[in-house]
Amino acid sequence: MTGQVRTVDGRVAGKRGQATRQKLLDCLSEMLSSSPYRDVKVIDVARRAGTSPATFYQYFPDVEGAVLELAEEMAAESGALTELLEGRSWTGRAGWQTAQELVDGFLEFWRRNDAILRVVDLGAAEGDKRFYKLRMKILNSVNSSLAASVAELQSKGRLDKDVNPGAIAGALVAMLAAVASHQKGFSSWGVKQAELKPNLALLVHLGVTGRKPTK
Amino acid sequence: MTGQVRTVDGRVAGKRGQATRQKLLDCLSEMLSSSPYRDVKVIDVARRAGTSPATFYQYFPDVEGAVLELAEEMAAESGALTELLEGRSWTGRAGWQTAQELVDGFLEFWRRNDAILRVVDLGAAEGDKRFYKLRMKILNSVNSSLAASVAELQSKGRLDKDVNPGAIAGALVAMLAAVASHQKGFSSWGVKQAELKPNLALLVHLGVTGRKPTK
DNA sequence: CGGTAAGCTGACGGCATGACAGGACAAGTG
DNA sequence: CACTTGTCCTGTCATGCCGTCAGCTTACCG
Numbered sequence: 107m108t109g110q111v112r113t114v115d116g117r118v119a120g121k122r123g124q125a126t127r128q129k130l131l132d133c134l135s136e137m138l139s140s141s142p143y144r145d146v147k148v149i150d151v152a153r154r155a156g157t158s159p160a161t162f163y164q165y166f167p168d169v170e171g172a173v174l175e176l177a178e179e180m181a182a183e184s185g186a187l188t189e190l191l192e193g194r195s196w197t198g199r200a201g202w203q204t205a206q207e208l209v210d211g212f213l214e215f216w217r218r219n220d221a222i223l224r225v226v227d228l229g230a231a232e233g234d235k236r237f238y239k240l241r242m243k244i245l246n247s248v249n250s251s252l253a254a255s256v257a258e259l260q261s262k263g264r265l266d267k268d269v270n271p272g273a274i275a276g277a278l279v280a281m282l283a284a285v286a287s288h289q290k291g292f293s294s295w296g297v298k299q300a301e302l303k304p305n306l307a308l309l310v311h312l313g314v315t316g317r318k319p320t321k
Numbered sequence: 322m323t324g325q326v327r328t329v330d331g332r333v334a335g336k337r338g339q340a341t342r343q344k345l346l347d348c349l350s351e352m353l354s355s356s357p358y359r360d361v362k363v364i365d366v367a368r369r370a371g372t373s374p375a376t377f378y379q380y381f382p383d384v385e386g387a388v389l390e391l392a393e394e395m396a397a398e399s400g401a402l403t404e405l406l407e408g409r410s411w412t413g414r415a416g417w418q419t420a421q422e423l424v425d426g427f428l429e430f431w432r433r434n435d436a437i438l439r440v441v442d443l444g445a446a447e448g449d450k451r452f453y454k455l456r457m458k459i460l461n462s463v464n465s466s467l468a469a470s471v472a473e474l475q476s477k478g479r480l481d482k483d484v485n486p487g488a489i490a491g492a493l494v495a496m497l498a499a500v501a502s503h504q505k506g507f508s509s510w511g512v513k514q515a516e517l518k519p520n521l522a523l524l525v526h527l528g529v530t531g532r533k534p535t536k
Numbered sequence: 537c538g539g540t541a542a543g544c545t546g547a548c549g550g551c552a553t554g555a556c557a558g559g560a561c562a563a564g565t566g
Numbered sequence: 567c568a569c570t571t572g573t574c575c576t577g578t579c580a581t582g583c584c585g586t587c588a589g590c591t592t593a594c595c596g
Contacts, residue, residue, distance in 0.1 A: 117542060122593080126543080142447050144359050144385070149583060158545050163585060170359075224446045231439045231502045232357050238506050249510070266533075272512045273520035280503060281496035287446045288495060291453050295464070297487045305488035312527040318481075328574090335573055337562085364552060373576055378554060 113164045127165045129155045131179075134172050138221040143228065170229075177226050177240050180219050184244040187215060191251035196259065196311075202319035205307040209282065212248065213303070216286035224287065245283070249275050255314055265316050278313045282306065328379045342380045344370045346394075349387050353436040358443065385444075392441050392455050395434050399459040402430060406466035411474065411526075417534035420522040424497065427463065428518070431501035439502065464494050470529055480531050493528045497521065 111119040111127065119127060133154040137146045146169060152159045166172040190211040194204040216223060226244070229237025252275035259265050285292070285306060292302055311319040325333045326342065348369040352361045361384055367374045381387040405426040409419040431438060441459070444452025467490035474480050500507070500521060507517055526534040 113542085120542060120593085123543060142449070143443065147583065148585085159584075160545055160586080161543080164543080168585085220446075224443065227446075227502075228358065228439065228443050230506060231435075231442075233505060234357070238503070238509070241503075242506060242510065268519070269523065270512060270516045270520050272510055273507070273517050274524065276507050276510055276512060277496055277500055277517075277521055277524055280499035281492055284495035284499035285492055287442075288453070288456075290448060291445060291457060292488070292491050294453070295457065295487055295491055297485060297491060301485045302488050302492075304483070305485050306492055308484065309489065309492055309524070309528050312531070313524050316527070316533060318531060332573065335562090338574060341574080362552060363554095374553075375555085375576060375578095376574085379575080383553085 114167060115164070119165075123165075126155070126157065126161065130157070130162055130165060131172060131176055134169070135176055135221065138173070138176075138225065143225050173222065173225050173229075174236055174240070176222050177237075177244075180222055181240055181243045184215070185247055187211065188247040188251065191248065191255070196255055196315050198320055201311060201315060202307070202321050205311040205314070205319065206304070208248070208310060209303050209306045212282045213286050213306075216283060220287065223283075227283070227287065245279050249279050252278060252314060259315060269316075274313055278310055281309065329382060330379070338380075341370075341372065341376065345372070345377055345380060346387060346391055349384070350391055350436065353388070353391075353440065358440050388437065388440050389451060389455070391437050392452075392459075395437055396455055396458045399430070400462055402426065403462040403466060406463065406470070411470055411530050413535055416526060416530060417522070417536055420526040420529070420534065421519070423463070423525060424518050424522045427497045428501050428521075431498065435502065438498075442498070442502065460494050460498070464490050467493060467529060474530060484531075489528055493525055496524065 111124055113119055113123070117123075130151060134146070134151045137151055137154065148162050148169060149159050151169075151172075152162045155162075162172075166175065190208045191204070194207075195201060196204055223244075226237050226241050230241040249272075253271040256265065256269065256271035256274050260267070260269060260271065285302070289299065289302070293299065308319065311317075326339055327333055328338070345366060349361070349366045352366055352369065363377050363384060364374050366384075366387075367377045370377075377387075381390065405423045406419070409422075410416060411419055438459075441452050441456050445456040464487075468486040471480065471484065471486035471489050475482070475484060475486065500517070504514065504517070508514065523534065526532075
């Protein structure tokens, strides 16, 4: 599937080249965590990697291109989120636990990758197809599982017919993502981290099942 | 309250100056709508406003500073969102209508100001205090009303004691904001705009009241 | 050891940034 | 009407990043 790694000018990258490339990506990732996206400059990334701007341009068309690469890496890992929902039940106490673990796992994933996810979110919101396809890919594992759960409950007549599983799932996932991005905002609103999670789980449970959880 | 408008070097701006300043802000706003935040350059804004970069720097320290100004303007208008909730009922059919109108009004507000809100969101997520205070200010009218409604229902014993009104309200508002930012994402997930709204309203209603709406 | 392709960088034109001084302009004054 | 005053705008400059190229160095292989 993955063809050979290539430089911008078409050469195939060897061992050394791939190492440099990876180092640049790592440094970019650090820069994204420590300074605003708008201020991340090619020259800073190159300097930090102990190389020159020209080298950066051998491997990436621009900063945006490199970010896409980083996001791609992360998207590959996002499959792990599926485990948060695979084969889980939404009934009774198990349902409450499912909701809690989903919230927990999701927030943790977001926290670990917040810098890149911020940029992906921005790109997606700005309408860049590459970014919102990537965002879809990342969220898809959770989203489609959730939608399936909703659809199943619906088919058993436990939810209204006019509920749209995709819309519900998408909205819940968007909620989780947004809350994860703005946790600081909550704390300055007087809501503590620890209080946040159960309330999110409650909303997720309500959204999926239409009922309060039994705890 | 609003002191006189001042230039960066401390002079008070007169009529002509304020007009130029406003024109720069308008052009900046247009640029933000049409190109990625990262690519918005002072020189482009100045050119579009028919003036020179030096003039821009007389009124704003940099692009970010001007964006803050725009966001401040918008925050002033965001008070109108309060009307979506002031004196509304959350019981029976009126409750369903309240939820629907909130969703409608909120999405409309976001759509109208999406370009600036994207940047505010990014700044807030990056931890810039100025931006997330601004974000709080914008969302506060809706958030505090929602929290109050939740708290009231809770005091009447219609909701569990361990629900945190602030957390619920914040999460719902974050959901609305996130969905508004990524509507395109939904449509490419096969969820139509028109289907989205009632499902959001359902989630809001469930979150606030803990019950399904009576339609 | 020589050939070949990968890997890296110095250097350059171009553009954005941010500062300043000086000129244009409007409004009031004698 | 000339003159003054304070606001407003811009030409220009030093600095620094962008993005590209030619050309040098390094590594691999027969």
